[in-house]
Amino acid sequence: MEALAALQASYGGDASSDSDTDDATPVPTNSKEFPSPLPPPPLFLLNPSNSTPVGTMDCLQAGQAARVRSFPHVEGNYALHVYIPVYIPSVPKKELTLFLKKLASLVPGLHVVDVDVPLNSLYKDDHKLEQVALGREFHISLGRTVPIRAHQIDSVVAMLRQKLQFQKRYWIDFSKWQVFVNDDHTRTFLSMEVITGGLAEIRKQIHSVNEVYKLHNLPEFYKDPRPHISLTWALGDISDSLERVVGEEIRRFNVGSSLHKRIFTSKFGGIECKIGNKTYKICKFQDE
Incomplete structure (x- = not known):
């Protein structure tokens, strides 16, 4: 964590900052600078064949150290986020580190999600790249990040x-690389998507969260949720070039490897709800 804090400090971040208190105006797609903090994170899925939207997404991992709500800050409001915590196991981390190292050399402008550190500043040190880019908690969102009032929290x-x-324990398979772009085309994200194992269970959990949201007059999750976690972001819409490079490298990197068939598998470890700075444990397991 010392390395992470030092890197955040050197790039203007704060390892202990409250990511839910920053506000910013989205920047134009053609901006040549890397503004901070980031614009709002809602995403839509791109069709690899023609880059047309085919389903709405919500990438809530984007820019945690400088993450910006997709709604204005109002005194007395608290940002609500319901999610499944995910950690990448140690074995696939090694292969993923090599994959990200190669991408950093081929795609300029990639940044590590959550800490907003340029990927190419890490790729010469495999240990640091693994620690900063892959050694933290990721989130599968089960609902939109929305504002609620203090009296609604309990x-x-x-x-x-x-x-x-x-909840029963189950395995979550991250088996597909996917490129996403946020609604205003100011950020592109490289993500790992759940399309097989765990998908049915996660969608049931999203449905339950939607029911709670409806009872509190909060906006529901997207109709066709596509659970995922994101690893990197880049400024603007570089989806075409990123998809091309990722596809080429998956084929070239190691045909038949886990990166080609299944990126990694994680055991479902519970559901958490973050409201403002406080995190609540939501579920227990039937075998406990």
Whole structure:
């Protein structure tokens, strides 16, 4: 964590900053600078064949150290985020580190999600690249990040626990590389998507979260949720070039490797709800 804090400090971040208190105006897609903080993170999926939107996404991992709400700050409001924590196991980290190292040399302007450190500043040190880019907690979002009032907090947490109080453990397969772009085309993200193992369970959990949101007049999640975690971001819409490079490198990197068929598998470890700076444990397991 010392290396992470030092890197954040050198690039203007703060390892202990409250990411939910920053506000910013989205920058034009053609901007040549890297503004901070980031614009709002909602995404839509791109069709690899023609780059047309085919489904709305919500990438909430984007820029945690300088993450910006997609809604204005209002005194007395608290940002609500419901998610599954995910950690990448040590074995696939090694292969992913090599893959990101190669991408850093081929795609300029890639940054590490959450800490906003340029990827090419890390690729000469494999250990540092692995620690900073892959050694942190990732989130699979189960609902939109939305503002709630103080008097709603207890009710939201209680209803989430009621709906999701008992869960079975299951395995989550991250088996597809996917490129996303946010709504105003100011950021492109490289993500790993859940398309097989764990997808049905996650969608059921999203449905339960939606029910709680509806009861509190909060906007529901997208109709066709595509669970994922994101690793890197770049300024503007570079989806075409990033998809091309990623596709070429997956084929060239190691045909038949885990990166080609299944990137990694993670065991479902629970559901958390972050409201402002406070994190709530939402579910228990039936075998406990």
